[in-house]
Structures are given as structure tokens and as C-alpha cells.
Amino acid sequence: MHRLFSRSCVLFAVLAIWTHFAFGQSNYGFELADIDQGRLSNPEQSRNRLSAIPINALSAEEREYYQYLNAYFLTFDGDLDAVIAEYSALLEVSQSPDIRIRTFSSLINLLGAKKQWQEGFYRVEELLALLQNHPDSTYRPAAYIALALLYKQINQPETALHFAERALSIDNIDLFHKCLAMEVKLVSVLNLDIEKLSLSDFTDADAVCNAANLDYELINIALWKIKWLKQQARYQEALNVLQLTLFQAEQFRQDSQLIEIYNQFATLHVALKQYEEAQQYAEMALSLDNIDSFVGAKITMFDVLRQLAEVKQDFEQAYYYLNEKLSLEKTMFETKLANEMAIQKAWFEVDAKQNQIELLDKQNDLLKTESQLTTEQLENSLLALSLVSLLLATLLFWSYRSRKVQAKLRYYAHTDGLTRIYNRGFFTDSAENLLSQAQKNNNPVSLILLDLDHFKNINDSFGHQVGDWALTQVASTISRCVGQHGIVGRLGGEEFGIALTVTDSGVGMRIAEECRKAIDNIDTSQSGYNFKLTVSAGVGCSSHAGYKLDNLYAAADLALYQSKHYGRNRVYEYSANMSS
């Protein structure tokens, strides 16, 4: 028992959750739909059921539904302005297309009833736009009917007919809306081209409205049929239909329809020359409480009474009725004119507003184009800027690269490829500059020539590569020894030159000796072989040989020769008594 209870609880919870999600968050979704269903057949009970629903328990969507139904029931209280305000407020917040379509439809009907044309026409535009975006809404019939009725009311039968036919073209249109659409269609065709109507049009509409159980519309259709028969002078047939309609109307008791029925009776009896009956119905109509609200009917009745007075030869009375009729016609004409003007003004204002909106749209488009143009210009400028930047970067890059290449070329032009010290050409140029500068400043300078001893043997014994290694070692050792005191170059093969700045002969000899010693100390085992690496050097000094490079070179060379001659691995300085 306990297990059964818990299972039921679980099932109930699952069902509740499912219902919650399937029907919009609360259980009132069903209730609202049910109230909606019964709103036409039992408005009072439906209204009471609606007022019993706690608004706070509703989801946002249900609240919109509630608001719509609440406004609908408010119509029965008669304060149409309040209902218009409710519908307008709902349109401000409503998100649901269906609720919006229904609200627009109801609002348009009310605005028509209140003759608030301008607002009505705006709402028509909004409703049409909404219908275009939601062509599958189930509430299209109601929307088309609302539009058809409004256009019928403002005496535009073509447009009324168009919307009635749109409604009738919907496959699954319900009987209620089908009946209304058929009625509007009948009236519109009756006003446009009576010849186009046949008896079957009335019979069909009658069948649909009968099935829909719509008494008011049934009486209306009968009244239109009577008019149609009358226009064809089928008075007796019209009278027969009228007899049946009177019976229906007396049960239903709608003043407007009763007045119209008495009216028709009176005119038909006049046509059939049944004056007494005509008089009776005309007086019955005029005696109805609110006959003054139906000016058209009153005019017809005064006309009937005028004809009857004329028949009786009572011209005074006939004149009275004629006057009454004319004065009412004048009032009705003025009212009609004012109404027409109000409608035209509303159209004009809606049109003007529409034009203004179109103008604004065009201005907007213009602004958009302008901004697009500006954007494009900006984009073009940015593109141009990017291209220029790219070009500049490329140029910079190329200039950098060419500078690098130039520097490299310069380097290669100046440098000995193997030993990385100045080559002969650059050494010679640099040495000449150095000498002329020293000469200008009267500073003593020295030129040292160094030549590797028995270098051929190294090449021959250990290979050319070891010979190259030896040359680079000697070059770097000499550069280290000279430091900032001068410049070093490879003059060719295994011969190196040093030009020392601001140096007297003593310093020249000392540096040459340092170089010789350092070279003698090179650890040749790093080459993979052990051999003796020595240089012989000759020093020429400006104080003995002058500042001409050739002379200095010759002096140093002579001294070098001495070094070689006297045993190698030694340094000699040129002196004037040194013989070549």
C-alpha cells in the first residue's frame, strides 16, 4: 500500500512537471483556453471563471492571454474607451504574435465603433504587417473579419469584399468567422453590383450562420435578402421572408433589427399598396424607444407616412412629413459628410505620416549610404596607408639590406677572406692615410713586416688546411699584440704588415718583438700537429725612412731580409747602414 502510494506520488509529480513544461509553466493554461472557448456561448460564466484565476500564478505568456480575455469581457460593461486602453496597453507588452493579432483585431473593431479613424488606420497597418510575418496564425480569420468590417463601416465595399474573401479562402475557417465573412461579402456585393448576387448566395450564408447558431447574423442576412428581392420588385417574396424574420427578431429583440424589419414591412406594404398595414408598421417603428438613434430608418418612415398622407390627399400632413424628412436628411447628410471628412482626414494624416516615415527611411538610407561611403573612404584610406606603410617597410628593409650588403661588400673589399684582417689593398690605403696624418702632425710612425718562417714546410708536411690554420692564428695573435696602436693587414701569402701610429722606433721594435714572441708561443697542437711556428720581422721607422709608404716598406723589407738571413724568428730594425 505504501509502495503504491509513493509510486502514485512520483507519477503525479512527473505529470505535473510535464504539464508545466508542455502548457506554459502553470496549470491555468488549460483553464484560460477553456474560458476562451466558452466566451461567446456563455460570456458571463466565462468572465467569472477568469476573475477567479490568480494573476500572480500565471506565466508571462498566460498573463498576456489573461489580459486579452479580461479586456474582451470588459467590452460587456460598455465603456469602450476603457477597453481600447486595455487593448492598447496589452499591445505595448505582448510578445505573442497570436495575442497581438487578436488584440489588433478587437481593437480595430472598437476604434471603428468609436470612429477613431486615424488610430484605427494605424492599427490596420500594424495588423497587416503582423499578418504578413505570421501567415500561418490561427487567428487570421478574425483579423480579416475585423478589417472587412472596418472597411464596410467606412463605405469601402471593394476593400471590405477583399478581406472577406481572404477570410473565406482560409481552408479551416471556423463557422463563426465564416458566417461573418459571408455576411460582409453579401453586403459588399449588394453595394457594388447587385446583379452579381443570386439566391444561392443568401441560402449558403444562411446555412453557415444557422450552423454557427448566430441569430443576429441570420436576421441580417434575411434583411439583405429582402432588400435584394425588393430591388427586383419581388415584393411578395420579400414580404414572406420578412414574416419569418419578424418571428426570429421578436424572440431575439435587437432594436436595430426590429426597426429595420418594421421599416421593411412599411415600405413593402406601400409598394403592394397595402396602406393600412404600411401605416401600422411605420407607427410601430416610430414608437420604438430609441428610434432617434436610427435616423436613416426614421427618414424612411417619414417618407412612408408622407406617401400615405398623399394617398389620403392630406397634403398638409404630407407636407409636415416631408419637412420632417428633409430636416432629418439634412442632419444625416451633415453627419455623414462630417464622418466622411473625418475618415478622409484620418487617411490623409496616416498617409502623411507614412510619407514622413518613408521620407525618414529614405533619409536614413541616404545617411547609411553616406556612412557606407565614409566607411569605404576610410577603408580606402586605410588600404592606401597600409600600402604606403608596406612600401615604406619594404624600402626600409631594402635599404637596410642594401646597407648590410654594402657593409658586407665593403667588409669583403677591405678584409682578407682567410685571416679576417685588412687585405693588402685596404691596408695600403689605410697606411697611407695614417702616414700623411702623422706627417702633418709630425709624429713618428713605424711599419713592421712579418713573414712566417719555412711556411712551405708546414704546408708540405701537414697539408694546406693546417697552413691556413697557422695563418689565422698568426693574424689574430698579431692583431692582439697591436691592439689600438695601429693597423694590421695581410700583405700576401704568409706576409703580414703593421702600421703603428705615433710610434718611435723603440716602440716599433718592442711591439714587433712582442708579436714574434707571441707567435713563437702559439700552441700548434690545437691543429692536430706539433710543429714550430715562428715569424721573422723587419721594422722601418719614419725617422729613418721618411713618411712615404714605399720607402718605409722597402726599409722594413730590408730589415726583414736581415732577420731571415740571420737565422729567422727574430726582429731587425732598418738603419741607414743596412745594406740590401
Ligand SMILES: Nc1nc2c(ncn2[C@@H]2O[C@H](COP(=O)(O)OP(=O)(O)OP(=O)(O)O)[C@@H](O)[C@H]2O)c(=O)[nH]1
Ligand atoms: N696554406 C697556405 N699556404 C700559402 C698561402 N699563400 C701562400 N702559401 C704558401 O706559402 C709558401 C711560401 O713559401 P716560401 O715563399 O718558399 O717561403 P717559406 O717556405 O716560408 O720560407 P721562408 O720565407 O724563406 O722562411 C708557399 O708554399 C705557398 O704555397 C695560403 O693562403 N695558404
